[in-house]
Amino acid sequence: MGYRLSKIYTRTGDAGETGLADGRRVPKDHPRIEAMGEVDSLNSLLGVLLAELDEAQERHPGLGELSEVLAPCQHRLFDLGGELAMPEYQALDAGEIARLEDAIDRWNEEVGPLENFILPGGSRLIAQAHLCRSAARAAERRCQTLNGEEPLRNELLAYLNRLSDLLFVAARLIARRQHVAEILWQAAAKPGV
Known part of the structure; x- marks a missing residue:
C-alpha cells in the first residue's frame, strides 16, 4: 500500500464541509459524517479496552480470549467506516456477523442468564466494555438515521x-473472569414508601 496522506491538513474543510470518497462535498454535520464519526469514536474506545485487556492478562489470563475476539472488530469497524465514506464499497459480510454471534453464544453460556439489570462498573475493564457497548449503540442509531435518508446495506x-x-x-x-460481582440495579424507593 502506498502513501495515502502526504499532508494532514488541507484547509478544504474550513468552511464547514468535507469531501466523501465519491467526490461529493457535504456539511460536516451531514448524517453520513455523523455516522462515520460515531463509528470512529467506537473504534477509539475499543482500542482503549483492548489495551487495558492486554495489560490485565497477567493477572487474569482468561481475558486473552476476549482480545482475540475483539481485536478483529477494530479492523471491521474501519471497513465499516470505509463503506460509509464510499457508498459503493462493500467490505462487511454475513460471515463476520456469524463470528460475533458465535462468540456471544459461547460467552453467554458461560455467564448464564441475566437475572436483573446491571450497571456499568465493578472494575475499570467492565466499565470500559460498557462504554464501548454504549458507543456501539450510538453508532447504530446514527447509521439508522442515515439509513432513513440513504439506504445502507x-x-x-x-x-x-x-x-x-x-x-x-x-x-x-x-x-466473571475477574471474579468481580456484577452491580445489580436497585430501583428507587417509591415516594411515600
Whole structure:
C-alpha cells in the first residue's frame, strides 16, 4: 500500500464541509459524517479496552480470549467506516456477523442468564466494555438515521447491532473472569414508601 496522506491538513474543510470518497462535498454535520464519526469514536474506545485487556492478562489470563475476539472488530469497524465514506464499497459480510454471534453464544453460556439489570462498573475493564457497548449503540442509531435518508446495506446495520450485544456479554464475561460481582440495579424507593 502506498502513501495515502502526504499532508494532514488541507484547509478544504474550513468552511464547514468535507469531501466523501465519491467526490461529493457535504456539511460536516451531514448524517453520513455523523455516522462515520460515531463509528470512529467506537473504534477509539475499543482500542482503549483492548489495551487495558492486554495489560490485565497477567493477572487474569482468561481475558486473552476476549482480545482475540475483539481485536478483529477494530479492523471491521474501519471497513465499516470505509463503506460509509464510499457508498459503493462493500467490505462487511454475513460471515463476520456469524463470528460475533458465535462468540456471544459461547460467552453467554458461560455467564448464564441475566437475572436483573446491571450497571456499568465493578472494575475499570467492565466499565470500559460498557462504554464501548454504549458507543456501539450510538453508532447504530446514527447509521439508522442515515439509513432513513440513504439506504445502507443490512450487513452494516446488523454488524453494529451484534457488536453492541457482544460488548454487553463481554462486560459480563470480564466480571466473571475477574471474579468481580456484577452491580445489580436497585430501583428507587417509591415516594411515600
